[in-house]
Amino acid sequence: MKLELAQTIRHYNKKDLPGDILAGIIIMAVSIPISMGYAQIAGLPAVYGLYGSVFPILFFALFSTSPQFIFGVDAAPAALVGSALISLHVESGSNEALAVVPVLTLFVALWLLAFYFMRAGKLVNYISAPVMGGFITGICTTIILMQLPKLMGGTAGTGEFLELAEHIAKEAASINLPSVALGVSALVILLLSKKFMPKFPMAVVLMAAGAVMTRVLPVREWGIQTLAAVEPGLPAWSFPDLTVIPIKEAVTISLSVAVVIMAETLLAENNFAQKNGYRINDNQEILAFSAGNFVAAFTGCCPINGSVSRTAMGEQYQGRTQLTGIVAGGSMIVLLLCGTGFIGYLPVPVLTAIVISALLGATEFELAVRLFKVSRTECLIFAGAFFGVLFLGTINGVLIGIILSFTEMIIRTAKPARCFLGIQPGHRHFRDLKEGSQIHAIEGVLIYRFSSNLFFANIQVLERDIEDALQKDTKAVILDASGIGSMDITAADRLGSLYQSLKKKGIRFYMTEHIAELNEQLRKLGLGYMIEEGSVRRTIHIALKDMEIRRPYPLAGGVDNEERSASRKRADNRVQEFVWAFGSDTEAQIEKQILKQIEQLKKDGNVEELLHGRWSHMEALDKDEWLEHLEEHLKEIVNISGKDEKTLAMQFEAHRREVYERIAKEHPELAKRFQERRHKLDEHLKQRRPEVYELVVRLREENQL
Structure with missing residues (x-):
């Protein structure tokens, strides 16, 4: 505990001296009757x-x-x-x-x-x-x-x-x-x-x-x-x-x-x-x-x-x-x-x-007047603390005020702001469907925004809102969790139940837009399987892309949604989604998923499936890292598939080249970052699998990959 003495006078401003001296003398004088009486x-x-x-x-x-x-x-x-x-x-x-x-x-x-x-x-x-x-x-x-x-x-x-x-x-x-x-x-x-x-x-x-x-x-x-x-x-x-x-x-x-x-x-x-x-x-x-x-x-x-x-x-x-x-x-x-x-x-x-x-x-009676005009609930809290102190004493007054504050907070968070989202034809941003008749839902998809931390008192609101809004043609539910910073174990259990319930009905569920720290909470609360199954995505756009729904999005009721400009798409890959989802556990999770796919390779022999991972529509930087992990297992994949080592290595490198060319074309500002990361990943591969690294470098030189 850092202790600082005489903090308010350490760098004293001489301009304050007259006021401080006068106020000190007056305080001394008024302290005489007050102090003697008390x-x-x-x-x-x-x-x-x-x-x-x-x-x-x-x-x-x-x-x-x-x-x-x-x-x-x-x-x-x-x-x-x-x-x-x-x-x-x-x-x-x-x-x-x-x-x-x-x-x-x-x-x-x-x-x-x-x-x-x-x-x-x-x-x-x-x-x-x-x-x-x-x-x-x-x-x-x-x-x-x-x-x-x-x-x-x-x-x-x-x-x-x-x-x-x-x-x-x-x-x-x-x-x-x-x-x-x-x-x-x-x-x-x-x-x-x-x-x-x-x-x-x-x-x-x-x-x-x-x-x-x-x-x-x-x-x-x-x-x-x-x-x-x-x-x-x-x-x-x-x-x-x-x-x-x-x-x-x-x-x-x-x-x-x-x-x-x-x-x-x-x-x-x-x-x-x-x-x-x-x-x-x-x-x-x-x-x-x-x-x-x-x-x-x-x-x-x-x-x-x-x-x-x-x-x-x-x-x-x-x-x-x-x-x-x-x-x-x-x-x-x-x-x-x-x-x-x-x-x-x-x-x-x-x-x-x-x-x-x-x-x-x-x-501060003027605060009470202001609260009365703005928030009757907070005015009641003010009155509770005021009359509590006046009639019951200091501590009881504070306790009454605190109890009223926490009660009001629980009531407010138990009924948070929430809405279903849609899109205006020709636009790209999601907005509340109730904003106007020009906002339309995406066909077959419910996009639901919940603006509060999830806990035992409000999880039922989320469940009922989603369940009541389901239609016969609903294919997916996307939760915009940008307003959710945390959840308790009760909410986590109920969210898991909702996820499994929708899954049984053939409805996909995605959780999107939230801070990365919430993913760590999901894993600790036993919902890590949602992340591993690709149901926790960084943005609504990525979730839609994962369902093969691309811009311009099809709108409910057959409303035309032709894009109004040919402006370049926003880069969904400015932040690696795998890093966002798994945090410090990223490398271990990539490795874990690759090992599962290698097990699947033993059953079906489909090498191409290895290149994409269990998360479909991975962004470029994640895909590059995925390929680097695959290269570490090159010999094992060769043994299982029976394919030539050089052919497989060339296939990996050609895929990486495609990724780079796409990112250079669509998002040239990220191309330099891609090359810098490639160098770091090569160093990683050189340390862990030197024989594979030498093969890859030789292939690049021979084929100018």
Whole structure:
């Protein structure tokens, strides 16, 4: 696993410096109320929220590959740890809580490290954009509802929607109008400035104005809350005491917290990455989460998570690299050492308005509107993730969204796009018969295109479509598999059954147009006999040629199909079909088929049949290689047939000459390649059958072949 440190600031652009510094200072400022509040929710004194915004954020910035995401004390892990303390009968804010929480944080860091080594980050690739959008919007809405009571002069809420709604209603009963007026005014100013002056640091101005107002006006007497005063100094470093909680409890509780941190932060990071056009290394991000939480454990803090609100704030004020996080962490150090007195002057409603403003900008309700217009199914997935997070919590919301995504995917692939193909008179390309009345089927042939990977849920669709379309005059079925990249064993077994069923009815079945890798799957799944019997061909045209159906193709209903131009045919032999079909097993398969034909020669003595192979209408380069393998068996063929060695060798060489002349005439661009391959095949023959090679060379010189 290649590890790159300080990736986003390694080649730093000085133009980003002003934005990074400003965004870092603002993030530090808004982290003060958020972090202090969430630390208390986690059962720690408020100052530990500030401690969690120092060293963890610095270590995260060192390891992270995201240029803009910010780490810090956040809602979901804090709430989980707080509820765990209740189940452990540990009093919030007590000395016991101060000892237990760092132990939980340490095990969270260990779980995240294990996830890193397990490469669990790739799981996020299976989460769709509607799930991500619904998840982020649900998180933002939940945090806004948590913060809303603080605008009314109350305390932040916890839990899911019903608990939050109950808490808001309770706080509304004792609403403080000056707090509401100050908070709403600040929020309106922030939203207007974001629209008309997006780069202006209005948040800093409002915080400074709020501190001045507290200093010169009796805001506390009006009932407007300010942040609690904090003792100056940095956190003390120590290893958590593992004896304060049973290891089993620590492992199980920390697992759920680690999963929440990984899922929530990776989803949010990828959402910001997609929106802003960059890529992150999901697995290294998990290592960054682990590093941040190890530092948090050693400084006595609760588990640390990626923060959507602080990242949105950094994005608003043009923070472009992890220098933003470093400035935020460094600024918090300065504040803890020199400016803790300033904290006590900050009005809570103003800080709350700043947080809500940033979260409103991070919601993606516009995506829901777009999905509603384009895809009701994906809109439902967005809503499922959104309401899941809102009503059931982070993990349940993500799980609901993922389940809906996979359900939708299975439904979609179980009913894939498919059609029967025909051709327009005078044209050469195959098109959907339903495109118009000018498209006609080829007489006696069904050409069926299936545009999805084949698996247990959709193979029956393919079978029924083909069986229902069979007519009395159907001679062949050609499957255009250009949209099939893989198949499972159920689909393979059913496809084999269909092949045998059609064969019994005297109907030939061909599989065409697919990628070469699918042929390897066919062999592994037990359908290699279809390839060996020549029923797997590279193109529809080659399959038709194999049935002796040539251009212009006869159309159903006696429709005239006279070619409109005498333009040269497209080269079907630009890629060797045998190599395409058999891959690395090509030589062995050619040899295998030749040996079978030599056995047949012993029965019927037909030497001419050897020249063509079991695959009729082989393209030129394949035929040349076939002849080279035949020459290796020259003496054996002589013994069986009783023919003269020289006569047979001349027959092979004359056939090769015919192949070359045809390819030089029809596709001169391939003639040079043919000669180059001939030289390589001669070298091969010289190494394996030197006596045959000498005979062939002598014959060429004598007869100028």
